[in-house]
Amino acid sequence: MTEQSSTRTGRLMHDVRRTPTFRQLLPMESMLAWPIPLRRGAADGPAGVYLRLPVFGGARVAGGGVDIHPPFATLTVCWGTGRIVEYTDLRFTRPWPVPAGAPPVGRFPGEALRVSIGEYLRLRERLLRRYDELLDNMSRGRSLPTATAQEFGSLLARLIEPGLEPYLRILGPKFFDRFLGPAPGGR
């Protein structure tokens, strides 16, 4: 059913699951949340564009859906090469408290995704294409055209996994503030 993504970002997310790092450290049942683009300036080393991939777990629900838990790790990969440059175990670094036996933070799919499986996959592919454009522009030191940025934000808002947004904002505050607006209630 699931065709290989035609996008560079989609292929990168697919391929990272096949790396020795992923296979050794992360359960195969893990899921990747929407990536957080990062640009490192040239001031203290080579400039480059990277993708931080939050990794989260969940419990499949009989009858449909997944009960989602907060991200427990991140993998950061170089956009240019796909090479993993960082693995972070969030259970160790603890950017937020995760008490044992904590309940799920949301259920996928949320209200905004009352669509067919095929439509979800089409929307997912569209957002991945916008990621490609965003990252290509970042690599060239450019911004996304306004219309494209608006579509990116709209798709991201619709597709972001329910309950993960507060955690993802901690992992990539500038990115999510830029495309989703400030967090409700501020921080």
Place this chain on the structure above:
Amino acid sequence: MYDDPTWYAADTLDPSGTDSTGTGDPDDPGGTGPDNGDPDVDAVDQGPADPDRPDHPAGADVVGDPDTSAGYWHQQEDTTTCAVAAQEFVLDETTGTDRTEADLVQLATEQGWYIPGGGTPMNEVGNLLEHHGVAVDRQDGANLDDLRFALADRDGVIVAVDSDEIWTPDPADPLEGYPGVPGQGADHAVQVTGLDYRNPDHPMVILNDPGLPEGAGMRVPMDVFWNAWEDSGRFMVRSAGGRRD
């Protein structure tokens, strides 16, 4: 994606007669397919390859013993214990014991092979078998010959697949009825218990899938299985020593 019905032949049978993966069946270092004189393969009536269908061993019926293996299946007790359950199926059939998933989960958790609520890293699949004295061989880039030789030898086989693909929901089905997040890739472990060539136009792979209520002896078209398996880089764990008669 694969309109050619013989799409997998090129990947499974190297025309040079050598094992293209370099990691073929230990009893068949040439990796030349069914016409190689492997006595165990002959024992299950593989016969010589059909020259018109090199992917289909002529005379082959069902490789493996899926009916017996189905007797060791049960549905996984937690949504993240597929690999533990698959190892339990193989362990119970290989050793003739009846271990419980709960005991194996506890052991795997203590050893760091299973993360409660998270699951099992792919490289840790097989550790529960080794712990109980069953040698395993882990292989990337395995192919259908590797499955066939292992099943013919009555060894246990566990593979990692993309559950989206073997559960084959209709794309028109509502997303809220699907028990997962589509598009994530290889996320599930299943036991392969047989290959069914009785209909040469529609060969099937037979699985013990712990993730579904009807997962015992579940039949999946070979091309669908291949695509699902491909997402893991065709990762396979083969238990050594043959099964218990």
